[in-house]
Amino acid sequence: MTFFNTIKEFESFNPDEHFSRVTDRDILESIQKEKLGISDFLNLISPEAENFLEPMAARARETTIQYFGRVIQLFAPLYISDFCTNRCTYCGFNIHNRFKRKKLTSEQIDKQAGIIKKSGIRHILVLTGEDPVNSSVSYLEQAVEVLSHHFASIGLEVYPMDTPDYEKLVAAGADSLTVYQEVYDRDIYRRVHPAGRKSDYPYRLSTPERACRAGFRSVNIGALFGLAPVRTEAFFTGLHAKYLEDRYPEVEISVSLPRMTKACGCEAPACPLGDKTFVQFMTALRLFLPKAGITVSTREPARLRDRLVHLGATRLSAGSKTQVGGYSREETSETPQFETTDTRSVDQVEEMILQSGYQPVFKDWEPLEAAP
Amino acid sequence: MEDFLRIGNIRFSSRLLTGTGKFSSLDHIPQVLEKSGSEMITVALRRVDRHGKNRNILEYIPETVTLLPNTSGARSAQEAVRIAELARAGGCGDFIKIEVIRDMKYLMPDNAETVKATRMLAERGFIVLPYMTPDPSAAQQLEQAGAAAVMPLGSPIGSNRGLETKEMIRIIIEMSHVPVIVDAGIGRPSHAAMAMEMGADAVLVNTAIATSGDPAAMAEAFSLAVRAGRNAFLQSMPAKLANASASSPLTGFLD
Numbered sequence: 001m002t003f004f005n006t007i008k009e010f011e012s013f014n015p016d017e018h019f020s021r022v023t024d025r026d027i028l029e030s031i032q033k034e035k036l037g038i039s040d041f042l043n044l045i046s047p048e049a050e051n052f053l054e055p056m057a058a059r060a061r062e063t064t065i066q067y068f069g070r071v072i073q074l075f076a077p078l079y080i081s082d083f084c085t086n087r088c089t090y091c092g093f094n095i096h097n098r099f100k101r102k103k104l105t106s107e108q109i110d111k112q113a114g115i116i117k118k119s120g121i122r123h124i125l126v127l128t129g130e131d132p133v134n135s136s137v138s139y140l141e142q143a144v145e146v147l148s149h150h151f152a153s154i155g156l157e158v159y160p161m162d163t164p165d166y167e168k169l170v171a172a173g174a175d176s177l178t179v180y181q182e183v184y185d186r187d188i189y190r191r192v193h194p195a196g197r198k199s200d201y202p203y204r205l206s207t208p209e210r211a212c213r214a215g216f217r218s219v220n221i222g223a224l225f226g227l228a229p230v231r232t233e234a235f236f237t238g239l240h241a242k243y244l245e246d247r248y249p250e251v252e253i254s255v256s257l258p259r260m261t262k263a264c265g266c267e268a269p270a271c272p273l274g275d276k277t278f279v280q281f282m283t284a285l286r287l288f289l290p291k292a293g294i295t296v297s298t299r300e301p302a303r304l305r306d307r308l309v310h311l312g313a314t315r316l317s318a319g320s321k322t323q324v325g326g327y328s329r330e331e332t333s334e335t336p337q338f339e340t341t342d343t344r345s346v347d348q349v350e351e352m353i354l355q356s357g358y359q360p361v362f363k364d365w366e367p368l369e370a371a372p
Numbered sequence: 373m374e375d376f377l378r379i380g381n382i383r384f385s386s387r388l389l390t391g392t393g394k395f396s397s398l399d400h401i402p403q404v405l406e407k408s409g410s411e412m413i414t415v416a417l418r419r420v421d422r423h424g425k426n427r428n429i430l431e432y433i434p435e436t437v438t439l440l441p442n443t444s445g446a447r448s449a450q451e452a453v454r455i456a457e458l459a460r461a462g463g464c465g466d467f468i469k470i471e472v473i474r475d476m477k478y479l480m481p482d483n484a485e486t487v488k489a490t491r492m493l494a495e496r497g498f499i500v501l502p503y504m505t506p507d508p509s510a511a512q513q514l515e516q517a518g519a520a521a522v523m524p525l526g527s528p529i530g531s532n533r534g535l536e537t538k539e540m541i542r543i544i545i546e547m548s549h550v551p552v553i554v555d556a557g558i559g560r561p562s563h564a565a566m567a568m569e570m571g572a573d574a575v576l577v578n579t580a581i582a583t584s585g586d587p588a589a590m591a592e593a594f595s596l597a598v599r600a601g602r603n604a605f606l607q608s609m610p611a612k613l614a615n616a617s618a619s620s621p622l623t624g625f626l627d
Contacts, residue, residue, distance in 0.1 A: 065583045067530050069394020120425040152421075217445070249475040250447055291477055357396045363421035365445065368454045 044284035060283035075123035084129025130159035166214030184236035226260030226269030254293030286312035318349035380499035391578025408591035449488035494518025532559025561597030568601025
C-alpha cells in the first residue's frame with residue numbers, strides 16, 4: 001500500500017466538478033473549522049475561494065503563529081553535482097542541455113561549506129542531479145560527513161533511492177529529505193519525463209515513504225507548479241502530505257510550492273501559477289495541515305517572500321546560489337538549475353524577517369551522533 | 373508565610389515557568405522574565421546556537437534564572453539521554469526537561485520512553501522534570517524512576533485550550549510526592565489560576581505569552597494569576613488540616 005493506491009482511487013475524481021458546486025457559505029465554513037477534511041481543503045483551493053483570500057490569510061497567519069511561534073527558520077542550498085541522466089523537459093540540468101558538468105570534491109565541498117557557514121547559516125540542503133554513477137551513495141555519504149563538521153542540520157535533495165541507501169545517508173548524519181513529485185498528473189508526468197530513471201512514476205511517488213521508513217526526521221514534498229493544471233496539483237500535494245502525516249507520525253512532513261522559473265534551453269510553463277493563486281494554495285495548505293512546515297525558496301521574488309512570512313511560511317532559503325560551486329567565484333559552473341529571483345544576502349533576509357516581527361532562527365536541530 | 377517551590381536543591385519564589393521558543397525577538401526574553409518574576413525558563417538545546425555570528429539564546433537569560441534545557445526533537449529515551457548529556461556538557465546545568473515525542477501531528481509525549489529516560493538521567497545525577505501525557509500511573513512510575521517533578525500537559529501543546537485533562541491532573545496532584553507542574557495548553561491567565569487553585573505546584577506557559585501582542589505584559593498577567601490561584605489554594609489548606617485533626621470545634625461539647 002503506497003500513495004499510488006490513493007492516486008488510483010482518485011483517478012476518476014474530477015476536482016472541477018467539486019469546484020463547480022462550492023458555495024461562498026461552504027468556503028466560509030471551511031475557513032472557520034478547527035479541523036479541516038478533504039472536502040474543506042478542496043473548497044479552499046477552488047476558484048471561488050480566491051474571493052476569500054483575506055479571511056484565509058488571517059486564519060493561516062494565526063494558525064502558523066500558534067503552532068510555530070513568531071519564528072522563521074533559515075537554510076541554504078548547496079549544489080554539489082549537476083551530472084544528470086534525466087530528460088526532464090523543464091530543467092536546466094537535463095541530459096540534452098550541453099554544458100560542462102561539474103562535481104565538487106570533498107575539499108571543494110568543505111570550502112563551500114566554510115563560506116556558507118560564515119553567513120550564519122546552520123541548516124544546509126545538499127542537491128545533486130540524478131546520476132547514481134557520478135553522485136553515488138558513497139559520494140553522498142562523504143559529502144554528508146564533510147558537511148557535518150560545519151552544520152547542525154543536513155538535508156538532501158538528491159535522486160530517489162531504495163530505503164537501505166537512505167539508511168546509509170541517515171547514519172552518515174543527514175536528517176531531512178526533500179523530494180518533489182514534480183507532477184501528480186500521470187499523463188503529463190510521462191510526457192515531461194520521457195526516459196530514464198525518473199520516468200518511473202510509482203517509484204518516484206513512493207520515495208517520501210521510503211525516506212520516512214529510513215529514519216529521516218523530516219521529509220519535504222511538493223509539485224513543481226507550471227507543468228499541469230494547478231488546482232489538481234495543489235489538491236494532490238495536500239493529499240500526499242496528509243497521507244504521510246497519518247502513516248508516519250514520527251516524521252515532520254513539510255511542503256513546498258515551487259514554481260517553474262525559466263531555465264535555459266527548456267520549455268516555458270504550460271500552466272503558470274499566478275501570485276494570487278499561489279497565496280491561496282499556501283494558506284489553504286496551512287489550514288488543512290496546521291503542523292506541516294512550509295518552505296519557500298529563492299525562486300520566489302523578494303517582494304513576495306517578504307509577504308509570505310505572514311501567510312504560513314515557516315522556512316526560507318537565503319543567500320542561495322543554484323549552480324555547482326556557486327558560493328566561490330573560482331569554482332562556479334555556468335549553468336544554474338533555475339534562476340534565483342531573491343538575490344539578497346543572508347544578512348538582508350535576516351533583517352527583513354526581524355522587521356516583519358519574526359525571529360530568524362538559524363539553528364533548530366542538534367546533531368546527536370555527528371562530529372562536534 | 374514562606375511558600376517556596378522546591379525542586380532539586382533550589383528554592384523558587386515564583387511558580388511560573390516560562391519558555392523561549394516562539395518569540396518574535398529574543399529581546400522579549402529578559403523583559404518577560406523581569407515582568408513575571410519567573411525564575412526558571414526552558415530552552416530547546418536544538419535552538420542553542422553558539423555560532424559567533426548568530427544570536428545565542430542563552431545570552432538573553434540572566435544568570436539568576438535557572439535554565440531548564442529540554443530534549444525537544446527526541447523520539448526515544450536514548451535520544452533524550454544523549455540530548456541531556458550534550459546540554460550538560462554545553463554548560464546548561466543539571467536540570468533537564470524530558471520531552472520524548474514520537475507523534476509530530478499531536479505532539480503527545482510518549483510516557484513509556486519518558487519513564488526510561490527519567491530513570492537513566494536521574495541515575496546520572498540530573499534533576500529530571502519529565503513532560504508527560506497525564507496518566508496517573510505513569511506519574512507514579514516517573515516518581516519512582518527519580519523524577520524531581522512531573523509535568524503533565526493541560527491540553528495538547530500550543531492549543532491554548534486550558535485544562536482539558538483536569539480530572540487526570542487532579543488525581544496526579546493528589547497522588548504525587550513530587551511537585552506537579554502543569555505544562556502545555558495553558559492559553560489564558562484564568563487557566564493558570566485554575567491549575568494553581570487545584571493544587572498544582574507550578575505552571576509552565578510558553579505559547580500564550582510568546583505569541584501575544586505584548587509578551588512582557590502578558591507574562592505579568594500570568595504571574596498575577598498564578599499567585600492568585602496559589603493564594604486561594606493555600607487558603608483552603610487550613611480547612612483541610614482541620615478536617616484531618618482530632619479537634620472537633622462544633623461537636624467537642626459532646627465529649
